[in-house]
Structures are given as C-alpha cells and as structure tokens.
Amino acid sequence: MERQKQQKRVGLKPLPNAIEGKVxxxxxxxxxxxxxxxxxxxxxxxxxxxxxxxxxxxxxxxxxxxxxxxxxxxxxxxxxxxxxxxxxxxxxxxxxxxxRMPIYLEHAKKMLKSGFGYICRCSALKFKNLRDKSQSCPCRKRTEEDNLSDWQAMNDGSIEEGGAVVRVKTDLELPNPALRDWPALRIQHSPHPMVGDSYKVWPLLDFQxxxxxxxxxxxxxxxxxxxxxxxxxxxxxxxxxxxxxxxxxxxxxxxxxxxxxxxxxxxxxxxxxxxxxxxxxxxxxxxxxxxxxxxxxxxxxxxxxxxxxxxxxxxxxxxxxxSFNSSVIDAVCERRSFVRNPRTLSFNMIGSEMPEKLQIARHPHGEIEGFRVWEISEKFVIEDTDYSEQLRLKDFADISINHNDAIVDSLERSDKRPIVHWIPINQSRKARLTSPSGSGFRIDEGLIENIDLVEGAIVQLERVGFARIEKIPENGPVDLLYLHG
RNA sequence: GCUCGUGUAGUGUAGUUCGGUCCAUCAUGACGGACUCUCGAUCCGUCGACCCGGGUUCAAAUCCCGGCACGAGCACCA
The missing domain is CATH 3.40.50.620 (HUPs)
Incomplete structure (x- = not known):
C-alpha cells in the first residue's frame, strides 16, 4: 500500500453559505x-x-x-x-x-418609536453599575413621548455631550454584561472635519x-x-x-x-x-x-x-x-553595482591586454534582455571592506593588488579568490543608500553604476540587496532607499 | 471579577467537522552541501511541533472531562 502524503490546503477556505455572484x-x-x-x-x-x-x-x-x-x-x-x-x-x-447620517438618525427614531430603543440620561458609571447587576435603569421604562422629546433635544443641541445616549433594549439577564442595553448613539458637539456641525447626535460603530x-x-x-x-x-x-x-x-x-x-x-x-x-x-x-x-x-x-x-x-x-517580495520582484529587477565607501584603485596594464569594454547581463538568468556595457577606465573602485591582496572583479578579471595598483592576472577565473563587485570610475556617479537602523537611519555613501538609472525603479544592488531609486537629481548623489536583502 | 475566543516545530500554517491512510503538511528560518563570476536566484539534505493531566477506544492532534497559558470584550473609540 502506497501511503498518500498529506498536503497543505491552498487558497482560502470556502466562505460559508456563499452563493456565486451574490457575495x-x-x-x-x-x-x-x-x-x-x-x-x-x-x-x-x-x-x-x-x-x-x-x-x-x-x-x-x-x-x-x-x-x-x-x-x-x-x-x-x-x-x-x-x-x-x-x-x-x-x-x-x-x-x-x-x-449618510440622515439614514442612521431615521433608524434611531424608528427604534425609539417601535419601543426597542430608549434614551438614557444616566451617567455612564451609574448605568454600568446597574447593568452589572442586571438591573434596569429608570430611563428604560419611560414613554415613547418622553423618548421622542429627548430625541428632539439631543438633536437640537440642547443636551450637552454625555447628557444622554440612545440604547438598544436587550435582555438584561444576558450572561455577557457587554451586551446588555448597549449604547447606539451619543452626542458630539465637536464639529466633524467633513460635514461640520450639521449633526449633534452621532451613531456608535455598532449601530452605524x-x-x-x-x-x-x-x-x-x-x-x-x-x-x-x-x-x-x-x-x-x-x-x-x-x-x-x-x-x-x-x-x-x-x-x-x-x-x-x-x-x-x-x-x-x-x-x-x-x-x-x-x-x-x-x-x-x-x-x-x-x-x-x-x-x-x-x-x-x-x-x-x-x-x-x-x-x-x-x-x-x-x-x-x-521573502514573498523577493520571489515576486527578483525576476524583474535589473542588477546594478553600488560600491559603498569606495576605495579607488588603478589598473596596471603590464602583462595584459585590457579590453576596452565589458558587457554584463542586466539580469543573470536573462529574465530581462540585454546588457549593461561598461567602458573600462584606468581607475575603478571597490568597497573598502573588500580590499584584499587577491580579488576577482565580478564579471571581469582576477587581480592582484599592491597598494592602489591592480595587476590583472587573468580574465578567466583561475582560482577561488573572493568575487567582489566594482565599477570603473568613468562609469559611476555618486549615490547614497538610506536604510532604517535602530530608531534612525543609516546612510551609506558610495558610487553607483551610471547605466540607465530610472527614478522609481527597483534594482538589485549586487552583494547589497534590493533598493528603490528614489531620486536622480541633476547634480549631487542619487538617492537610494533600501528595500531588503 | 464577568463574558468570549485561541492553543500543532523559532515564526506562520495544513490536518481537528465524520478518530485509523499523521513516526503529522507546506512556507519561512537556522545549519550543511551542490551550482552560479552577487552575501541574490536555483537545487539537495538536516533540524524542529500536536499546552498539560486524566478518560473513552484495538486505535486520539482529532472525541469527553479537568487544569494551565495567552488574547480580546465589558468605552457616550473604531
């Protein structure tokens, strides 16, 4: 007997009593x-x-x-x-x-007329004490006429805030005290930002x-x-x-x-x-x-x-x-090089033929067509913290570093030396990356690869993480906002 | 205090209605490996859980009883 592996349900559970097209x-x-x-x-x-x-x-x-x-x-x-x-x-x-206030007020009035609502003039505290003992307050048995005249007074503003409330009659023996004769509308004299002081009586959430x-x-x-x-x-x-x-x-x-x-x-x-x-x-x-x-x-x-x-x-x-976001955006985000705390090095041409240009895919798996084409200048930058004797400049060459000179050992990858991101100086412009840090921000100054930068675009900064290009000013650094790794 | 609700791996989640196919699903995470010219992606592996105690039963994550823990409501807030 093959044992059937259980599976996780996909999607939302069905809605109870739902009719297609009527929900x-x-x-x-x-x-x-x-x-x-x-x-x-x-x-x-x-x-x-x-x-x-x-x-x-x-x-x-x-x-x-x-x-x-x-x-x-x-x-x-x-x-x-x-x-x-x-x-x-x-x-x-x-x-x-x-x-839609008139509708609610109308329903409140209907409630008073039909006798399943009443106006309560007790203080909140007094009512609570009675309610907790399942006792009705004196207002509960007032007549329809009394209720309607108080309703009038509430609406014309002659009762102060807190002076009266409309309650829904329920069974006072209800086990849950929160449900007993709950308040439906109250008085508010402060103006509403959208409709001003047109109304003095406002419904509470449960009623409205x-x-x-x-x-x-x-x-x-x-x-x-x-x-x-x-x-x-x-x-x-x-x-x-x-x-x-x-x-x-x-x-x-x-x-x-x-x-x-x-x-x-x-x-x-x-x-x-x-x-x-x-x-x-x-x-x-x-x-x-x-x-x-x-x-x-x-x-x-x-x-x-x-x-x-x-x-x-x-x-x-x-x-x-x-993680969910990465899986949605990874395939549609172009890669760019962003070098924080750049350290400038120079290619030492001895013993190597330097290509003038370099083509790098916009996306490593070709989800986005095309290339970024770099012109290679003598000077380039790497992150200060990456500085080491032997490095591989990503997508380019193995180098050995002596002070600020870099000797190209090989264009092919020849050993396991660390791969770092970099940019030729002439291909870069200043940028700064802002990320939340503690209760404030952390700002990383650096140089970004200056190829087809588009305001609002989300890019993956190689070896750094996803970021959104916030602003590309005429002069001054490009503003980057960190998204996540 | 009264009322209501919830308890499955670090975090979430499936399974609980109608007990067995569950040595418990999937994702995320951590760890290890493969691959890749990113610390990204992909692939493989490992780790890790049924709140506790009784009961019923041949059989309980699932049913019953009793605890415990956590959360919410008891506003003239939403």
Missing amino acids: ILRFAPNPNGPLTIGHSRGVAINSEYAKMYSGKVVLRYDDTDTRVKPPLPEAYGWIEDEYEWLAGRPADIVIRASE SAIEDHLQGVTHIVRGKDLMDSTRKQTLLYNHFGWVYPEPLYWGRVKVHEFGGFSTSGMRADIADGKFEGWNDSRLPTISALKRRGFDPQAIRDFWLDLGLTQKDISISMQTIE
Whole structure:
C-alpha cells in the first residue's frame, strides 16, 4: 500500500453559505490615517473572496467619531488609492458614514418609536453599575413621548455631550454584561472635519455599521475577533428590525516583530512630534511606506493569503513578507553595482591586454534582455571592506593588488579568490543608500553604476540587496532607499 | 471579577467537522552541501511541533472531562 502524503490546503477556505455572484463583503477602516500592514490583511482577504465568488467589496469609511479618533480629511483619498494598489482593482462601492447620517438618525427614531430603543440620561458609571447587576435603569421604562422629546433635544443641541445616549433594549439577564442595553448613539458637539456641525447626535460603530451592512446587502463580514461582541450586539439589533445578520468570520490580532502593533493614532502623534518624516517614512508599518520602499502588492497579497484566516493571535516577521517580495520582484529587477565607501584603485596594464569594454547581463538568468556595457577606465573602485591582496572583479578579471595598483592576472577565473563587485570610475556617479537602523537611519555613501538609472525603479544592488531609486537629481548623489536583502 | 475566543516545530500554517491512510503538511528560518563570476536566484539534505493531566477506544492532534497559558470584550473609540 502506497501511503498518500498529506498536503497543505491552498487558497482560502470556502466562505460559508456563499452563493456565486451574490457575495458582498466590506472593508471598513477609520479614515484617521492611511492604511497600515494590518489593514492590508483585510484588503487581501476581502478582495480575494470577492474574486473567488465574483462578488463585490464595499469600502466604507466608519467616520462617526469626531473626538477620540477624528477623521483626517486627506485620508479618504489615500485609502481609496491604497486599496486599489493592494487589491489590484478599485473597491466596487465607496461610502462614507458621515454622508449618510440622515439614514442612521431615521433608524434611531424608528427604534425609539417601535419601543426597542430608549434614551438614557444616566451617567455612564451609574448605568454600568446597574447593568452589572442586571438591573434596569429608570430611563428604560419611560414613554415613547418622553423618548421622542429627548430625541428632539439631543438633536437640537440642547443636551450637552454625555447628557444622554440612545440604547438598544436587550435582555438584561444576558450572561455577557457587554451586551446588555448597549449604547447606539451619543452626542458630539465637536464639529466633524467633513460635514461640520450639521449633526449633534452621532451613531456608535455598532449601530452605524449594523445599519449600513444591512443597507448595502453585505452577506459576509470578515473582522477582527475583538469585534465578536459587536456581532452579538448587532445580531440583537437585527432581531429587533427583523433583518438577517450576515455571516461573520474572524481573524486574530496581528503583530509584526519589527514594528509591534500598529496604532494609527499613535503614528499620527509621532509624526506630529517630528519623530517620523511623514506617513511614508520607511521606518513605519504603513502601506505608503512599503510602497515607497518597493514592496510589490502581489507579494503582500500572497503573504496574507498564505496565512489564511485564523483566529489565532499571531506575531509575524517582516522577513517572511520580504521573502514573498523577493520571489515576486527578483525576476524583474535589473542588477546594478553600488560600491559603498569606495576605495579607488588603478589598473596596471603590464602583462595584459585590457579590453576596452565589458558587457554584463542586466539580469543573470536573462529574465530581462540585454546588457549593461561598461567602458573600462584606468581607475575603478571597490568597497573598502573588500580590499584584499587577491580579488576577482565580478564579471571581469582576477587581480592582484599592491597598494592602489591592480595587476590583472587573468580574465578567466583561475582560482577561488573572493568575487567582489566594482565599477570603473568613468562609469559611476555618486549615490547614497538610506536604510532604517535602530530608531534612525543609516546612510551609506558610495558610487553607483551610471547605466540607465530610472527614478522609481527597483534594482538589485549586487552583494547589497534590493533598493528603490528614489531620486536622480541633476547634480549631487542619487538617492537610494533600501528595500531588503 | 464577568463574558468570549485561541492553543500543532523559532515564526506562520495544513490536518481537528465524520478518530485509523499523521513516526503529522507546506512556507519561512537556522545549519550543511551542490551550482552560479552577487552575501541574490536555483537545487539537495538536516533540524524542529500536536499546552498539560486524566478518560473513552484495538486505535486520539482529532472525541469527553479537568487544569494551565495567552488574547480580546465589558468605552457616550473604531
């Protein structure tokens, strides 16, 4: 009997209760900053499921908080662009909660009229104490008229922030205290960055999100497992409205070894304090930083899809993402020589016929056609730390070095001497490579092979690693940004 | 404290629904080797795990009971 080797499942698990062509998913970030690596999991998973079932993804901005995590006006556009970059296509529908306020307020009013919601004037603390004992607060049994007049007062601004809240009635004997008569809307008098002070009453996430998922016909919600209680609260609300709750799926918390967690508000504060240059600072775990450094969106998708959807809290390593990235970009990145801390040497012509030109493949396996043609000058550079008596200049010749003179021993490789990268001086220009280092940057000054350098291109610097060509100024050094090895 | 969830190699992950085909999959990593005019790529090999304790069973990663560990929610944040 041949034993059948087990295999690892490829691709995402099937979505429960999914009908081809009918699946609607949603990705709902808070526009209080651009997207982070954490968000990219949501983009990758949702867009992949949409692809699997010919479904749609709704990109929804849950921007109903003006106080704790206020929206950043520029972030709306950033997020749309980053979503498209990551998913490889734009979101099918884009909506902003702040533009749909009348709908939420209408539903709140309906809730009050139908008697499954009420306005609570207790303090948060007082309510919590009662709730923990499964006791109802005095506001719970007030009449519909009382509720509607308070609702009016909340909306016209005559009740202060914190003075009232709309609650959803639930069974107070529910074992999970978090679900008992949960708050649905609260008062915020601070203006909203996008719609100003048009509204005094704003829905909380659990309410706004629940209403919107139903209105958009969302069939599957993929969210963090920290939102499991949201599912339970919202299911209670759906029962009141007579709606059917979407199919929920969860993922666990993600940390990256190199970055820790990703707090958008934290980064926002650090940028404001000048600790970082901006959202695309290469030390930050933002999508804009990854894009700037030269990560390919396909690699980011591959990475998340390989992890799949599990409820385990995980701590991942950038090394793994980098490995996925290498396998995507290696075949399409041209090689270039970049010599850090250059040491200048001169060819000593004695005893050898020096070729004038040298042809080197743009890519070692011919994935990219063509050659880089070097004119060989008398002077050339190698890295200071490579300096040694006998070296092989990569793709060229074995040399022996005496002080700053290099004698060509052989053009063919004749022994096992170390192979180093190098450049003829006349073929080079100044460059500097920036890489994150500790809490700051490390800058390596050097000379780069001056052949077909293109701004924005990602190249593999021989024996150094992948880097993105950030800027090629008229004068002055070329700016290189380190990607990974 | 109450409620909910999760525990498979260093890091992730497959397998757990319907116990045997699992001396447990794949990737990444580490180590060693081959090859290559890069410290890149490719190829080969090695290392390394079912949280613990009972139980059921001919047979348990998988079922049952009891622990333990970790995480999350209990915000008028998302």
